Amino acid sequence: MSNAHTPHDMSDPLRQARRITRPLVLVGLMGVGKTSIGRRLASALDRDFVDADEEIERAADRTVAEIFEAHGEAYFRDGERRVIARLMEEGHGVIATGGGAFVDPETRALVLDQGLAIWLDCDIETLVERTSRKNTRPLLKTSDPHAILRDLKEQRSPVYAQAQIHVVTGDGPHELAVERIIEELAAWQ
Ligand SMILES: Nc1ncnc2c1ncn2[C@@H]1O[C@H](COP(=O)(O)OP(=O)(O)OP(=O)(O)O)[C@@H](O)[C@H]1O
Numbered sequence: 001m002s003n004a005h006t007p008h009d010m011s012d013p014l015r016q017a018r019r020i021t022r023p024l025v026l027v028g029l030m031g032v033g034k035t036s037i038g039r040r041l042a043s044a045l046d047r048d049f050v051d052a053d054e055e056i057e058r059a060a061d062r063t064v065a066e067i068f069e070a071h072g073e074a075y076f077r078d079g080e081r082r083v084i085a086r087l088m089e090e091g092h093g094v095i096a097t098g099g100g101a102f103v104d105p106e107t108r109a110l111v112l113d114q115g116l117a118i119w120l121d122c123d124i125e126t127l128v129e130r131t132s133r134k135n136t137r138p139l140l141k142t143s144d145p146h147a148i149l150r151d152l153k154e155q156r157s158p159v160y161a162q163a164q165i166h167v168v169t170g171d172g173p174h175e176l177a178v179e180r181i182i183e184e185l186a187a188w189q
Protein backbone atom coordinates (compact mmCIF):
# COMPACT_ATOMS: atom_id res chain seq x y z
CA MET A 1 0.00 0.00 0.00
CA SER A 2 1.30 3.45 -0.82
CA ASN A 3 2.19 5.66 2.13
CA ALA A 4 2.44 8.81 0.00
CA HIS A 5 0.01 10.68 2.25
CA THR A 6 1.27 9.77 5.69
CA PRO A 7 1.92 12.79 7.96
CA HIS A 8 5.67 12.33 7.42
CA ASP A 9 5.45 12.64 3.66
CA MET A 10 7.33 15.83 2.82
CA SER A 11 6.67 15.90 -0.91
CA ASP A 12 3.75 18.30 -0.70
CA PRO A 13 5.31 20.77 1.80
CA LEU A 14 8.50 20.54 -0.23
CA ARG A 15 6.66 21.46 -3.40
CA GLN A 16 4.95 24.36 -1.64
CA ALA A 17 8.19 25.57 -0.06
CA ARG A 18 9.99 25.44 -3.41
CA ARG A 19 7.52 27.98 -4.81
CA ILE A 20 9.04 30.70 -2.63
CA THR A 21 11.54 32.64 -4.68
CA ARG A 22 12.88 35.09 -2.09
CA PRO A 23 16.25 34.42 -0.47
CA LEU A 24 15.70 32.44 2.76
CA VAL A 25 17.73 34.13 5.48
CA LEU A 26 18.56 32.23 8.68
CA VAL A 27 18.91 34.35 11.80
CA GLY A 28 19.45 33.48 15.47
CA LEU A 29 22.09 33.06 18.14
CA MET A 30 25.54 31.53 17.82
CA GLY A 31 25.39 27.74 17.73
CA VAL A 32 21.68 27.48 16.94
CA GLY A 33 22.48 25.83 13.61
CA LYS A 34 22.20 28.57 10.96
CA THR A 35 25.17 27.25 9.01
CA SER A 36 24.68 23.51 9.41
CA ILE A 37 20.88 23.53 9.06
CA GLY A 38 21.05 26.19 6.32
CA ARG A 39 23.28 23.99 4.20
CA ARG A 40 20.88 21.04 4.53
CA LEU A 41 17.82 23.24 3.91
CA ALA A 42 19.36 24.54 0.69
CA SER A 43 20.08 21.02 -0.44
CA ALA A 44 16.50 19.87 0.31
CA LEU A 45 15.09 22.81 -1.63
CA ASP A 46 17.63 22.47 -4.43
CA ARG A 47 18.92 26.00 -3.84
CA ASP A 48 22.39 27.43 -3.45
CA PHE A 49 23.74 28.15 0.02
CA VAL A 50 25.99 30.91 1.25
CA ASP A 51 27.25 31.70 4.75
CA ALA A 52 27.72 35.40 5.54
CA ASP A 53 30.49 34.83 8.12
CA GLU A 54 32.43 32.80 5.54
CA GLU A 55 31.87 35.50 2.90
CA ILE A 56 33.15 38.17 5.30
CA GLU A 57 36.23 36.06 5.98
CA ARG A 58 36.81 35.60 2.27
CA ALA A 59 36.39 39.32 1.53
CA ALA A 60 38.67 40.37 4.40
CA ASP A 61 41.07 37.44 4.00
CA ARG A 62 40.93 37.07 7.79
CA THR A 63 38.86 35.07 10.26
CA VAL A 64 35.99 36.72 12.13
CA ALA A 65 38.06 36.48 15.32
CA GLU A 66 41.02 38.23 13.64
CA ILE A 67 38.79 41.04 12.37
CA PHE A 68 37.35 41.58 15.87
CA GLU A 69 40.84 41.53 17.35
CA ALA A 70 42.45 43.87 14.83
CA HIS A 71 39.62 46.37 14.28
CA GLY A 72 36.88 45.81 16.86
CA GLU A 73 33.22 44.90 16.63
CA ALA A 74 31.97 48.15 15.00
CA TYR A 75 34.32 47.63 12.05
CA PHE A 76 33.17 44.00 11.71
CA ARG A 77 29.52 45.14 11.71
CA ASP A 78 30.16 47.63 8.88
CA GLY A 79 31.71 44.91 6.73
CA GLU A 80 28.96 42.48 7.67
CA ARG A 81 26.26 44.98 6.60
CA ARG A 82 27.93 45.45 3.20
CA VAL A 83 28.48 41.74 2.61
CA ILE A 84 24.87 40.84 3.45
CA ALA A 85 23.55 43.62 1.18
CA ARG A 86 25.64 42.10 -1.63
CA LEU A 87 24.44 38.56 -0.91
CA MET A 88 20.80 39.75 -0.93
CA GLU A 89 21.39 41.59 -4.19
CA GLU A 90 22.95 38.47 -5.73
CA GLY A 91 19.75 36.60 -4.80
CA HIS A 92 21.20 33.49 -3.19
CA GLY A 93 18.74 30.73 -2.30
CA VAL A 94 19.62 30.28 1.37
CA ILE A 95 21.76 32.72 3.36
CA ALA A 96 23.07 31.91 6.86
CA THR A 97 23.85 35.14 8.68
CA GLY A 98 26.15 35.75 11.63
CA GLY A 99 24.29 35.88 14.95
CA GLY A 100 24.37 39.69 15.19
CA ALA A 101 23.58 40.58 11.58
CA PHE A 102 19.79 40.78 11.90
CA VAL A 103 20.15 43.09 14.91
CA ASP A 104 21.47 45.78 12.57
CA PRO A 105 18.39 47.87 11.58
CA GLU A 106 19.53 48.37 7.97
CA THR A 107 20.26 44.68 7.40
CA ARG A 108 17.02 43.71 9.11
CA ALA A 109 14.92 46.05 6.95
CA LEU A 110 16.55 44.71 3.79
CA VAL A 111 16.09 41.08 4.77
CA LEU A 112 12.45 41.55 5.81
CA ASP A 113 11.65 43.47 2.64
CA GLN A 114 13.42 41.34 0.04
CA GLY A 115 14.00 38.03 1.75
CA LEU A 116 12.26 35.70 4.14
CA ALA A 117 13.81 35.68 7.61
CA ILE A 118 13.77 32.37 9.51
CA TRP A 119 14.55 32.64 13.23
CA LEU A 120 16.18 29.46 14.51
CA ASP A 121 15.79 29.26 18.24
CA CYS A 122 16.74 26.84 21.00
CA ASP A 123 17.47 26.72 24.72
CA ILE A 124 20.61 28.20 26.26
CA GLU A 125 22.01 24.90 27.58
CA THR A 126 22.05 23.47 24.06
CA LEU A 127 23.72 26.62 22.71
CA VAL A 128 26.39 26.55 25.43
CA GLU A 129 27.12 22.90 24.70
CA ARG A 130 27.35 23.41 20.93
CA THR A 131 29.44 26.57 21.02
CA SER A 132 31.87 25.03 23.53
CA ARG A 133 33.08 22.59 20.86
CA LYS A 134 34.90 25.33 18.94
CA ASN A 135 36.55 28.36 20.49
CA THR A 136 36.35 30.63 17.43
CA ARG A 137 33.54 33.00 18.42
CA PRO A 138 35.02 36.25 19.70
CA LEU A 139 31.98 37.22 21.78
CA LEU A 140 32.22 33.92 23.69
CA LYS A 141 35.92 34.11 24.54
CA THR A 142 35.08 34.82 28.15
CA SER A 143 35.07 32.91 31.41
CA ASP A 144 31.27 32.70 31.38
CA PRO A 145 29.86 32.00 27.90
CA HIS A 146 26.60 30.83 29.51
CA ALA A 147 25.97 34.33 30.92
CA ILE A 148 26.85 35.99 27.58
CA LEU A 149 24.49 33.72 25.64
CA ARG A 150 21.73 34.24 28.21
CA ASP A 151 22.11 38.05 27.97
CA LEU A 152 22.26 37.99 24.17
CA LYS A 153 19.15 35.82 24.07
CA GLU A 154 17.31 38.28 26.29
CA GLN A 155 18.42 41.33 24.28
CA ARG A 156 18.04 39.86 20.82
CA SER A 157 14.94 37.68 21.05
CA PRO A 158 12.51 40.60 20.54
CA VAL A 159 14.48 41.53 17.43
CA TYR A 160 14.76 37.99 16.07
CA ALA A 161 11.01 37.70 16.68
CA GLN A 162 10.47 40.13 13.80
CA ALA A 163 11.49 37.33 11.42
CA GLN A 164 8.61 36.05 9.30
CA ILE A 165 9.17 32.47 10.44
CA HIS A 166 10.13 31.09 13.88
CA VAL A 167 11.37 27.53 14.31
CA VAL A 168 12.54 25.99 17.60
CA THR A 169 15.26 23.53 16.68
CA GLY A 170 15.66 21.67 19.99
CA ASP A 171 18.40 19.08 20.26
CA GLY A 172 16.99 16.67 17.68
CA PRO A 173 18.82 15.91 14.45
CA HIS A 174 19.43 18.58 11.82
CA GLU A 175 17.00 16.80 9.47
CA LEU A 176 14.14 17.33 11.91
CA ALA A 177 14.83 21.07 11.98
CA VAL A 178 14.90 21.10 8.16
CA GLU A 179 11.51 19.32 8.06
CA ARG A 180 10.02 21.85 10.47
CA ILE A 181 11.33 24.77 8.42
CA ILE A 182 9.93 23.27 5.23
CA GLU A 183 6.52 22.84 6.87
CA GLU A 184 6.57 26.48 8.01
CA LEU A 185 7.65 27.65 4.56
CA ALA A 186 4.86 25.64 2.97
CA ALA A 187 2.33 27.36 5.23
CA TRP A 188 3.78 30.83 4.62
CA GLN A 189 2.07 33.03 2.07
N1 LIG B 1 19.88 20.60 15.33
C1 LIG B 1 21.12 20.25 15.59
N2 LIG B 1 21.41 19.01 16.02
C2 LIG B 1 22.65 18.66 16.32
N3 LIG B 1 23.74 19.44 16.23
C3 LIG B 1 23.53 20.67 15.81
C4 LIG B 1 22.23 21.12 15.45
N4 LIG B 1 22.34 22.41 15.06
C5 LIG B 1 23.65 22.71 15.15
N5 LIG B 1 24.36 21.66 15.60
C6 LIG B 1 25.82 21.64 15.81
O1 LIG B 1 26.14 22.75 16.63
C7 LIG B 1 27.33 23.37 16.15
C8 LIG B 1 27.02 24.82 15.82
O2 LIG B 1 26.13 24.89 14.71
P1 LIG B 1 26.29 25.98 13.55
O3 LIG B 1 27.74 26.27 13.30
O4 LIG B 1 25.47 25.50 12.40
O5 LIG B 1 25.61 27.22 14.26
P2 LIG B 1 25.49 28.72 13.75
O6 LIG B 1 24.11 29.15 14.10
O7 LIG B 1 25.89 28.80 12.32
O8 LIG B 1 26.54 29.48 14.68
P3 LIG B 1 27.35 30.88 14.40
O9 LIG B 1 26.39 32.01 14.57
O10 LIG B 1 28.40 30.90 15.46
O11 LIG B 1 27.91 30.79 13.01
C9 LIG B 1 27.80 22.55 14.95
O12 LIG B 1 28.75 21.63 15.41
C10 LIG B 1 26.54 21.84 14.49
O13 LIG B 1 26.79 20.64 13.81
Ligand SMILES: O=C(O)C1=C[C@@H](O)[C@@H](O)[C@H](O)C1
Binds near residue numbers: 098
Ligand atom coordinates in the same frame (compact mmCIF):
# COMPACT_ATOMS: atom_id res chain seq x y z
O1 LIG C 1 26.23 36.75 17.51
C1 LIG C 1 27.14 37.48 17.07
O2 LIG C 1 27.19 38.71 17.30
C2 LIG C 1 28.17 36.87 16.20
C3 LIG C 1 27.98 35.62 15.67
C4 LIG C 1 28.91 34.97 14.73
O3 LIG C 1 28.18 34.29 13.72
C5 LIG C 1 29.88 35.98 14.10
O4 LIG C 1 29.23 36.74 13.11
C6 LIG C 1 30.48 36.86 15.16
O5 LIG C 1 31.20 36.02 16.03
C7 LIG C 1 29.40 37.65 15.93
Ligand SMILES: [Mg+2]
Binds near residue numbers: 035036053096
Ligand atom coordinates in the same frame (compact mmCIF):
# COMPACT_ATOMS: atom_id res chain seq x y z
MG1 LIG D 1 27.36 29.94 11.34
